[in-house]
Amino acid sequence: MPADDATDMRRGGPAVQSASDAAKNAREQKASFGFRDVAADDKAGLVRDVFDSVASRYDLMNDLMSGGAHRVWKSILIDRIGPQPGQRLLDMAGGTGDVAASFLRRANERENARGAPPAEAIVCDVNFEMLRAGRAQASDGAAAALGARWVCGDAEETPLPDASVDAYTISFGIRNVTNIAKALREARRVLKFGGRLFCLEFSRPTVAGLRAAYDAYSFNVIPPLGEAVTGDRDSYAYLVESIRRFPAQEAFAGMIRDAGFARVRYENLTGGVAAIHHGAKI
Secondary structure: OOOOOOOOOOOOOOOOOOHHHHHHHHHHOEEEEOOEEEEHHHHHHHHHHHHHHHHHHHHHHHHHHHOOHHHHHHHHHHHHHOOOOOOEEEEEOOOOOHHHHHHHHHHHHHHHHHOOOOOEEEEEEOOHHHHHHHHOOOOOOOOOOOOOEEEEOEOOEOOOOOOOEEEEEEEOOHHHOOOHHHHHHHHHHHEEEEEEEEEEEEOOOOOHHHHHHHHHHHHHOHHHHHHHHHOOHHHHHHHHHHHHHOOOHHHHHHHHHHOOOEEEEEEEEHHHOEEEEEEEOO
């Protein structure tokens, strides 16, 4: 696939229901959208609207909301991956490509020292506006400048072949997926044997005092900040609510095991405000 393609390919399956029955069942199934439950087939569109609205200032808001902590967490994520020359990364829900860029920079440092083939990174996101914002970044260290590939695609129907990547990352994106279990199975499908899943996501603070302070900050500061910076309070209210609806650390680890991953573990960051979950395809 050419580097400048943004293609949403879909994997088909056998038709086992009439179109009207399938549509009815989809309408009856529910998914969380923040504190609301919505029809499952509506969630993707609602999430897409959120990120369409904030794409141009997404990275700035991440810096402001976290005080820069998200950069530290992502640096730890890259440490845990240990990028190597010749590896291929799929960064799902990769947005503006900051994780992919860090992966390529780290791998390239080793490539230069050893003369090995270059690493590859694919930034995949269901939201085209997020990809557009990433590809527009012009700095030398941006993912676009480092040769990342950009693909518009869904985590639940990943547009890559079986066993095609060495590492799969999803950072602050899994909670926006309608069917998390399906997305995790897709992650395992596209990983090579021995490949690894890394999921960085907001989680549950493990200290009661920190949890109370974090809740107060999240609900009272982040939505007004989003309104001031992006003009969109509602999108940031949704993001805060979606964090509260996401499973706690051990429950999410169980979902990863259920998807067929082995050696599943997690690492709390900043007292559990965020966590990195690991799993291996073996």
